[in-house]
Amino acid sequence: MKLLLLGFGTVGQGFVQILRDKAHDLQARYDFAPRIVGVATRSRGILYCANGLDPAALLEAIKAGSLEHYPESAGLARDWSVERLISESGAEVLVDALPTDLVTGGASLPYAFAAIDAGMHLVFASKGAVAVGYDDLMRRSRAAGTRVLFEGSVMAGTPSLRLGMQALAGCTITAARGILNGTTNYILTAMEAGRSYADVLAEAQKLGYAEADPTADVDGWDAAGKAIIVSAALFGKPLALDQMDVHGISGLTAADIDAARASGERWKLIAHVTPEGGSVMPVRLPLSHPLANVSGTTNAITLTTDLLGDVTLIGAGAGGVQTGFAVLSDLIDLQRIIFKSAK
Numbered sequence: 001m002k003l004l005l006l007g008f009g010t011v012g013q014g015f016v017q018i019l020r021d022k023a024h025d026l027q028a029r030y031d032f033a034p035r036i037v038g039v040a041t042r043s044r045g046i047l048y049c050a051n052g053l054d055p056a057a058l059l060e061a062i063k064a065g066s067l068e069h070y071p072e073s074a075g076l077a078r079d080w081s082v083e084r085l086i087s088e089s090g091a092e093v094l095v096d097a098l099p100t101d102l103v104t105g106g107a108s109l110p111y112a113f114a115a116i117d118a119g120m121h122l123v124f125a126s127k128g129a130v131a132v133g134y135d136d137l138m139r140r141s142r143a144a145g146t147r148v149l150f151e152g153s154v155m156a157g158t159p160s161l162r163l164g165m166q167a168l169a170g171c172t173i174t175a176a177r178g179i180l181n182g183t184t185n186y187i188l189t190a191m192e193a194g195r196s197y198a199d200v201l202a203e204a205q206k207l208g209y210a211e212a213d214p215t216a217d218v219d220g221w222d223a224a225g226k227a228i229i230v231s232a233a234l235f236g237k238p239l240a241l242d243q244m245d246v247h248g249i250s251g252l253t254a255a256d257i258d259a260a261r262a263s264g265e266r267w268k269l270i271a272h273v274t275p276e277g278g279s280v281m282p283v284r285l286p287l288s289h290p291l292a293n294v295s296g297t298t299n300a301i302t303l304t305t306d307l308l309g310d311v312t313l314i315g316a317g318a319g320g321v322q323t324g325f326a327v328l329s330d331l332i333d334l335q336r337i338i339f340k341s342a343k
């Protein structure tokens with residue numbers, strides 16, 4: 001399977017680390033032998049090699065500062081544009097690990113459309129293109145006979161989308177409730193232990209859990225972007241950001257936390273989607289609720305089904321290798337559905 005990797009930051013590198021470390025196992029157990037023929041960054045170089053790029057050498061190069069440090073080899077090109085990689089590399093799958101833009105979809109969307117036109121399957125770790133352009137992506141990929149997978153865009157490698165779309169196929173899912181943002185859950189967990197909002201936010205920024213500009217997390221927009229994707233995956237109907245009721249946690253005070261505790265409850269920032277609509281807001285949950293006991297940066301999702309009742313999945317919501325695994329799981333799925341059946 002020939003891959004084109006757009007974005008070689010935390011997630012791109014996490015994915016390539018997995019390929020470096022597990023190549024033998026992946027080949028032996030899944031007959032999965034991907035070949036990265038192109039890698040693109042914004043400011044740290046672009047590489048193309050028809051014979052495939054070496055994962056270990058890619059990681060060494062980026063560790064040294066840029067892809068310029070990748071060793072010379074036969075057929076290596078350093079001067080291609082992303083557009084040229086998409087149209088001429090012959091890659092079968094485009095892996096998007098580009099920054100998320102929930103307003104326009106960012107660079108991901110035009111690249112995705114060009115990739116579909118070139119006959120490529122798409123695997124997204126980023127959220128923007130899926131949240132903004134889901135209908136168009138699906139329509140165009142269906143017409144082209146290609147697939148669009150995006151497990152990593154919600155809860156990293158924890159298979160929140162695959163749970164609803166595959167493991168629970170046959171059930172009717174009527175609602176999903178999730179803790180989909182690790183930063184806010186980390187802050188709420190620490191506030192519960194008596195710390196102030198401002199103090200914990202500053203610590204989360206220092207630890208790299210929260211961005212310098214934390215608004216996307218604390219005001220609920222990151223969780224809302226993921227809720228849109230969950231609704232698209234489960235109900236085939238992406239919500240629009242402006243159709244959702246979105247509130248963050250910045251207004252929660254120590255008194256609010258104490259009042260919930262006194263009633264045997266706990267505040268959580270809950271993304272809630274049904275076939276009718278969606279919201280993100282702080283909610284007081286009884287301690288007996290599975291989501292009430294999800295602490296720190298961990299994420300979780302509860303799907304309400306007709307045949308099984310509530311099913312809750314808890315796991316990592318971020319991290320390079322954790323999200324790299326989501327990309328891997330989508331590629332193994334593609335291998336099973338497309339490449340195996342074509343053999």
Ligand SMILES: NC(=O)c1ccc[n+]([C@@H]2O[C@H](COP(=O)([O-])OP(=O)(O)OC[C@H]3O[C@@H](n4cnc5c(N)ncnc54)[C@H](OP(=O)(O)O)[C@@H]3O)[C@@H](O)[C@H]2O)c1
Nearest residue numbers: 007008009010011041042043044097098099100126318319
């Ligand atoms: N990090 C996580 O835990 C996590 C979890 C789930 C989902 N995600 C999603 O995964 C995506 C990637 O996250 P990340 O943490 O890996 O981000 P990151 O570390 O900031 O890496 C982004 C990469 O994209 C490159 N890039 C930016 N604009 C580009 C363009 N126009 N053309 C080509 N390359 C471009 C950057 O180039 P430079 O190297 O030159 O800056 C960088 O290599 C995001 O959408 C994020 O929301 C992340």
